Amino acid sequence: MKKSKFSLLLVLTLVFSLFLTACSGDGDKDTGKDKPSDEGTKGEETANVPQELRMLDSSEIPTMDTVLAEGSTSFTYINNVGEGLYRLDQNHKPVPALSDGEPEINEDKTVYKFTLRDSKWSNGEPVTAQDFVYAWQRAIDPATASPYGPYMMGGKIKGAAEITEAGAKKKDYDLNTLGVKALDEKTLEVTLDKPVVYWADLFAFPTFYPQNQKFVEEKGDAFASNAENLLYNGPFKMTKWEGTDATEWVLEKNEGYWNADDVTLEKITVNVVKDSNSAVNAFEAGETDMTGLLSSDIVPSYEGDERMLSWMEPTVFWIKLNQKNEALKNVNIRKAIAMGFNKEDLAKSILNNGSVAANYFVPKDFVTLNGEDFREANGDLVTFNAEEAKKAWEAGLKELGKDKLELRYLGGDTEAAKKTDAYIKNQLETNLPGLTIKLESVPFAVRLERDNAMDYDLQFAGWGPDYGNALSFTDLWITDGGSNRMGYSNPKYDQLIKDAQGKLATDEKAQWEAQQEAERIMLAEDFGLAPVYQRAANILLNPGVKGLAIYNYGPDYNFQWVKITEAE
Incomplete structure (x- = not known):
């Protein structure tokens, strides 16, 4: 689930593709970037260097099923x-x-x-x-x-x-x-x-x-x-993992893997560190080779440092509006929330890591057709407008017969998440008089459970694509869809996506137009979602780590081709 504009280090062999041409289907994909090669690793001696990768992650593993x-x-x-x-x-x-x-x-x-x-x-x-x-x-x-x-x-x-x-x-x-x-x-x-x-x-x-x-x-x-109650058939085996609360796990090379000869790395040790400052301290002390995503306060200090990798992900974050809540069934209330916070300021001042304000839910630089980005047709659909948000808010309260509302806001428990959530709370309460936001910061696994149970009013969440088609986003919001879980429903939207998946599936242009109209209806008419930002990613990586694959969709990383060499 990664990237777009990627600042590759010449000494690193990182995998990356800006992205599939929509509906290509034949596997001939336009990466938009130079393809990786073995240049920089050929002839490098790895035999005397321990093939062990130490890395940090920002969350526990919710499940391995x-x-x-x-x-x-x-x-x-x-x-x-x-x-x-x-x-x-x-x-x-x-x-x-x-x-x-x-x-x-x-x-x-x-x-x-x-x-x-x-x-x-x-x-x-x-x-x-x-x-x-x-x-x-x-x-x-x-x-x-x-x-x-x-x-x-x-x-x-x-x-x-x-x-x-x-x-x-x-x-x-x-x-x-x-x-x-x-x-x-x-x-x-x-x-x-x-x-x-x-x-x-x-x-x-x-x-x-x-x-x-x-x-x-x-x-x-x-x-x-846990690790003992799993079977493995891939490049690695999980030899240590004590379950969903574990803050450390270990992967080791699977000698029984059919393509084991293609795997150089012998061991991966992962530790959970949710605070970016602690992660950076561990990296600088030589205790880890790879951090999780860096928080915005750290990114500026590593500008120009070859150890920091930066890219724009096709991952969009938004506020889900649970229409099980009677107030959120009201389109004016949803419109007020969607337009009631300054996302440009959030991206530049709070995140400050290259992320950009999102006025859409299908990301830019994700899929293209004949050189045109999917985003070009619709452009910005939901922008910040405090005046319009207040008007919609007042209209919605009047329709509900209320003069104030309290909404539960489900967010993450990392330091970066708490900063973002606190900013949005302040913005909404300031711009929408009579609104009280109750923040509930929980671990990722708990948020998933509560999302599945629709146990929230507002939820800060994000989505990275699972396959190389805009349908990986537009398919989310069909009525009773498996990932909808916020009660959004519109027959026009459903029909457009049904057509895009069915009779228009092999007509690339028509399929795009159907999805673009569905996105417009969902955001500009129904305000079914409040888009926030498209994420830029920044990590620190030891220059001696070669061959790390970073993906646009599905898994974040693949370690199958990683080699540990002496850092230059």
Whole structure:
């Protein structure tokens, strides 16, 4: 889930792609940047340098269960210890992984037949086609309550939407109607609802990874609760992780991985440090090779320092407006909140890290068509306007028969999150007389739980794309969508996205226009969301670390090609 304008160090071999041409589907993607090479690492001696990476993360791992994961922290580590049919390579291109080459595809591009390569789980058992069937059925099963299964499969994998709908209505459903079958141990057949041009991106995503049914069922509730209760089939194994409260975990090279010869790194030690100043102190003391994202107060002091990497992510942060709250069902109240805070000032003065104000929910520099950015058609849709916000606020209060409101605001527990939330609280309370914001700062895992339960009024949240199409954002807000979880609903919006996913899926221009109109309706008419900013990312990285892959969507990082060399 990363970047856009990337300041690459010449001595680093960092993967990056500015991005897929929308709806390319053929894997020929325009990265917008020079492709990485081995220049700078060829001939460098690594034999006498310990192949161990020490890094910091800003949050604990909420889950390592592929079907329950929904945040980039989980996806990042799942991606490094697991593998599916496809994997994102060093050039950000989805390439066959457990699929032994490209699949057979029928004429109407709805049936895919994959032949699996020989690979093993960390307990020595072979990875089979049935492992995919089991995992996918478990992800779509309403009883599992997977947050990503219905979102990633609905409208794409045949039968997925019907299973989800039946579960929601407490009706019987048959998991065998899902469009995935094991024809034999090595052959997997996948049937789609309709052609999906970004299918390879989907099958590289962790939700579509396999699971060993015997192991999962034997472990029961203990499955994925710690490192000992997991199986691995990727480049690394997790040898230390004591569960969701753990602040340290360790990954080690998986010698049983089918492509282990391509993995140089022997060990990765991760520690959770939520305070950027503490992270920087550890980096400067030589205690870590890589920090998490730097807070805004630190970034200016490292301008021009070769150890700081900076890029614009296709990740947008916003305030979710939960329409379970009667006041937030009122469009004027939503409009007042969406327009009632100075996001330009927030980006420049509070964040001060290269992030930019977002007046949209599909990011800029994400997907392009014939050289045109998706953003160009709609431009800015929801801008700060204190006067208009106050008018809407007063109108909304009058319609509600109230003269004041108190709203719970769900935010993060990091220092950076608290600063942002405090700023927004002050802005909204100042510009909207009679509003009281009650801040609730919680760890990321707790915020996910409360988001799933819709236990909030306002929630500060963000989204990075899961695949290389604007649908990764526009699909979020369909009625009762798996990631909606704020009660937004508009039949016009739903139809536009349905068309973009269906009859317009192979017409790039028409698909774009449908999504752009849907974005306009959702923001400029319904004010269903309050966009805040598009994030710039900044980390400190030891110059001796080569080959780190940083991704635009899905997992944040891949360590498969990392080599530790003597810093120059």
